[in-house]
Amino acid sequence: MKKSIVFAATLALSTLFATSAFAADGFRTLDEIKEDGTINIGVFSDKNPFGYVDENGDYQGYDVYFANRLGEDLGVDINFVSTEAANRIEYLQTGKVDVILANFTVTPERAEEVDFALPYMNVALGVISPDSNVIDSLDNWNPDDQMIVISGTTAETYLTQNYPDIPLQKYDSYATAKNALENGNGVAWANDNTEVIAFAKQNEGYTVGIPSLGSADTIAPAVTKGNDTLLDWINEEIQTLGEENFFHADYEATLLDTYGADYEDELVVEGGVTSADAEADSEAESETVADETEAESETAAETEAVAETESETAA
């Protein structure tokens, strides 16, 4: 709470600064980066297995694997900048980093502040339950059964909005929710699908009955608003990398230990084409338009919750 007040004040003050000064285009174009020989990439340094620092002080993870490839193909050195969930947009807007590759979920609100490239990963919600009573659907819910959620997460918001009849059992932390599931206080636990998948992988006797629930969001690289040369280059790069199945290789190198091979296609987005895109292509055009509008309004409703979850993770 206190933190959010601080951020609000910061935001207000920096806006004041921004408007009082003449606008400088706070980014470096593709040519300027090449000329300089170093690209600044903002990543998480404490979000294993996406972006973290190993015991030798080297950056590792799914995002970092991709960042290294970007630097290699651009022919420049990489300067990794350790970012927090709450300051990623600020870093881009001031041009202190050229690209953010910090598990950045695409939302309409954020897209107004920064430019997102093509996605390279999917995120959604998942539901995990004991093997003895696997929950694989939320329809026809038994009103006596309770669903475990962590307060303030996307899962809580989504279930409250879309399944108001499911009784929720709310916990403040990951550890208490985990205990509740293990003790059988609830029949299932809803959380980010990456989290529940990792849990099922580490703990015997649990199954992710619903691996993908709710609006499918994506993770994508982001650049400063208006930095089109860099954005176009990254988009082309992601499409080219799709031909060699780069992100599958990335998954196998960095995420396999945590999530196992079963969810590879569920989580990886190859060549910037999501499964939703592929489906839409095969459908009639009028339908596609309707689908998209629906998807957009859904995403908008959830954005706030996503932001909340992320700032909590960072804290």
Next chain:
Amino acid sequence: MPDLGLEVLLKGKNMMRLIGGLGIALKISLISVVVSIPLGILLGALMTWKNPITKAILRLYLEFIRIMPQMVLLFLVYFGSTRAFGWDLSGETASIIVFILWGTAEMSDLVRGALSSIPKHQYESSEALGLSKVQTYLYIIIPQTLRRLIPLSINLITRMIKTTSLILMIGVVEVLKVAQQIIEANRMASPNAAFGIYLAVFLLYFLACWPISMLAKYLEKRWK
């Protein structure tokens, strides 16, 4: 003994990374201390002037810095200076600027308080003894003020060292951030590592702040 995940500390360069992180925290706080203590003494002395204009300006500066959370100041200097003037300050430079601004403000108020706590009769007795104004300050007022200032400024110095834990928000990887990195990197392999790592961080902060407290104790005794 419960599992504290201490083995994580010995993995790779982890211990050196933690100590290096402490080094960065100490570098930033000590540079700031060295600059802000003399500046604070100067401003504190100016604050006791009867001139209403200097008084108002210094008061405004002090209140602004004191009311603003340090995190906001860090964001203002680090990101705000880029937005407003196009300066590209590094995270460390921005931290040092903020800590100097903050340390100077706090120090000046401590000095002002210490100076005005010297009873008026000290000045009057000194004048009665025929000492000049300079002599009064040199031999009577400043020695007494210094003695009152020691515990207060030690408190400020240790507070500055500990507040460096905020600079991770502007991308400076100091001891606490290294600790978080180590804990997260070992989330799967050693889930208990948080205890051991935070224990190590506690010890490191203690080792950094304790000698300063001891120095203060020594000085207080010597100047009794």
